[in-house]
Amino acid sequence: MSLLSVSELQARRTTHEPAISIQDLSVTYRVSVEAPQLTRAERARLGKQDLRARLAAQVRRRRREVYEVEALKNVSVDVMPGAVLGVVGANGAGKSTLMRAVAGILPPSKGRIVVNGRVSTLLALGVGFNGNLSGRENILLGGLAAGLSRAAIERRFEEIADFTGVDMHILERPMRTYSSGQYSRVAFAVAVHMEPDVLIVDEALSAGDAKFKQRAEAKMRELVVEDTSRTVLLVTHGLASIRAMCNEAIWLHEGRLMKWGQPGHIVRAYEEFMGVQKGGSAVSDEDL
Numbered sequence: 001m002s003l004l005s006v007s008e009l010q011a012r013r014t015t016h017e018p019a020i021s022i023q024d025l026s027v028t029y030r031v032s033v034e035a036p037q038l039t040r041a042e043r044a045r046l047g048k049q050d051l052r053a054r055l056a057a058q059v060r061r062r063r064r065e066v067y068e069v070e071a072l073k074n075v076s077v078d079v080m081p082g083a084v085l086g087v088v089g090a091n092g093a094g095k096s097t098l099m100r101a102v103a104g105i106l107p108p109s110k111g112r113i114v115v116n117g118r119v120s121t122l123l124a125l126g127v128g129f130n131g132n133l134s135g136r137e138n139i140l141l142g143g144l145a146a147g148l149s150r151a152a153i154e155r156r157f158e159e160i161a162d163f164t165g166v167d168m169h170i171l172e173r174p175m176r177t178y179s180s181g182q183y184s185r186v187a188f189a190v191a192v193h194m195e196p197d198v199l200i201v202d203e204a205l206s207a208g209d210a211k212f213k214q215r216a217e218a219k220m221r222e223l224v225v226e227d228t229s230r231t232v233l234l235v236t237h238g239l240a241s242i243r244a245m246c247n248e249a250i251w252l253h254e255g256r257l258m259k260w261g262q263p264g265h266i267v268r269a270y271e272e273f274m275g276v277q278k279g280g281s282a283v284s285d286e287d288l
């Protein structure tokens, strides 16, 4: 699979309207935690106080504190239709947060995201599945949730079931009885057969065993490279995949957009920043 040239990339851009427009996006998580326990010295001091002070301290002990994590700070990116945008960055850089925000799972704290078209996500695989329903039923529900008609899903069922490689009799069992690999096979199969306009992939290539991984990679290539009308956001620590599959990339660091450009440039800048030497290093591309 070869990298698309800039002219090929431009040829894919049939319209000037971005498929995804992210403007000045900030996302802040608010986390509520229990207030810290009293220290030994505080307890000793309380022991000498009256009942009212001790009750007040008990209430304080149950108090919850709220702190904030600014996961994304003023990020602006336009993704044109047909672009395959790779997202790189160290752990905690904000990559998954960006994906969740584009997928509409997380509301922006500030800024705006506009997505044109139907979105399918390979984020947390199978999040919407119901473990008490069978694989077959979850495939049907997954399709309905993605906006397909019942007839369209039933037409595609055989193909999806076949792609999972999970035996038909297992697909009739409740999904709570599945191994994690079987579960992700079904989830991956559903997500990639929904023919979305915008596909969001977050490390999903790691689903399943070696055999399924191969099939998943081939399917991804078909979705990402062969169908040039689809817009894809691909988050992975596998920099080789970013180089091979993407025609644009961004690098996030501590919630900020550091660079946006050609995948080769972005990967190189990121590797340099992380202090990774190519060849002979203990750290491989796949570890970043």
Ligand SMILES: Nc1ncnc2c1ncn2[C@@H]1O[C@H](COP(=O)(O)OP(=O)(O)OP(=O)(O)O)[C@@H](O)[C@H]1O
Residues within 6 Å of the ligand: 029, 030, 031, 069, 070, 071, 089, 090, 091, 092, 093, 094, 095, 096, 097, 098
């Ligand atoms: N649900 C949450 N509540 C509070 N903080 C969160 C939550 N999810 C993520 N964070 C914080 O937001 C920041 C960005 O996290 P995010 O998961 O987007 O990073 P990432 O780039 O995907 O990291 P990784 O490569 O490790 O998957 C981190 O500091 C993380 O601790």
